[in-house]
Amino acid sequence: MLDFFSMYTKDKYSKYTIFAILAASATVTLATRRPVSRVSYKIPKKDFSYEVLIGDLLQTKCTNVVISTNTTFDTDIAGGLISPDSLQGQLAFRYFNSNTAEMDRQIAESLKGIEYIDHPAGVGKKKRYPVGTVAKLQAHGKTFFFFAMSELNAGGNAQSSVRMVDDAVEALWVYIAERGDLADVAIPIIGTGRGRIQLSRTKMIERLAQSFADASAERIFSNRLVIYIHPADATKHSVNLFEIRDYLAMSLHV
Numbered sequence: 589m590l591d592f593f594s595m596y597t598k599d600k601y602s603k604y605t606i607f608a609i610l611a612a613s614a615t616v617t618l619a620t621r622r623p624v625s626r627v628s629y630k631i632p633k634k635d636f637s638y639e640v641l642i643g644d645l646l647q648t649k650c651t652n653v654v655i656s657t658n659t660t661f662d663t664d665i666a667g668g669l670i671s672p673d674s675l676q677g678q679l680a681f682r683y684f685n686s687n688t689a690e691m692d693r694q695i696a697e698s699l700k701g702i703e704y705i706d707h708p709a710g711v712g713k714k715k716r717y718p719v720g721t722v723a724k725l726q727a728h729g730k731t732f733f734f735f736a737m738s739e740l741n742a743g744g745n746a747q748s749s750v751r752m753v754d755d756a757v758e759a760l761w762v763y764i765a766e767r768g769d770l771a772d773v774a775i776p777i778i779g780t781g782r783g784r785i786q787l788s789r790t791k792m793i794e795r796l797a798q799s800f801a802d803a804s805a806e807r808i809f810s811n812r813l814v815i816y817i818h819p820a821d822a823t824k825h826s827v828n829l830f831e832i833r834d835y836l837a838m839s840l841h842v
Contacts, residue, residue: 627833650774662712698723720759765809
């Protein structure tokens with residue numbers, strides 16, 4: 589082929605040339621086929637876009653970060669109610685130096701004036717808020733939107749449903765539209781882990797993306813939604829980012 593295009597003619601042939609060609613081919617192949625860690629999609633003729641990436645949500649550059657929690661907004665890590673390995677547990681450790689008292693103070697301040705139900709015999713805190721209630725916390729230049737999308741059962745385990753997630757996310761967008769700052773929003777795949785919802789990661793991403801699009805049809809409250817997939821989840825559940833990008837490009841109702 590090189591000889592045909594007069595790039596490397598017969599008078600220049602060397603017995604080692606084939607190795608150089610193979611090395612160059614391998615380098616190009618590896619460079620263009622390396623694992624994809626993120627995909628993005630810009631909605632045509634709209635002012636918002638999506639990005640889906642495999643990574644650590646708590647290392648995001650976005651200033652607005654969504655964290656899911658239960659309807660009692662519990663933060664008790666020492667007592668075992670909140671796992672230190674959970675996203676909420678890691679947030680407490682990395683952004684609040686495990687000072688859950690400060691988190692509780694900000695949560696209580698944010699929830700002032702919101703109606704709740706007393707449940708003195710229940711697990712965790714004794715005030716239960718409606719699904720979709722949002723509390724805003726701030727630390728290290730970031731704003732964290734804690735939104736209630738699950739409930740604790742008698743054993744202290746979080747339980748949710750697709751309907752609860754849909755309702756909670758819809759209320760979340762309204763809250764951000766009213767009290768946010770039009771910044772990019774980072775959100776994890778919610779409900780499929782400790783929420784125990786029987787829905788694939790890909791399907792949940794699709795629901796989040798569609799919900800964001802529906803809310804943005806009325807008013808733009810963020811120009812970019814960044815959906816984070818934990819690396820362990822991506823590997824364990826074989827998340828295909830190309831399939832997700834195809835869905836965003838072809839199936840979103842905008």
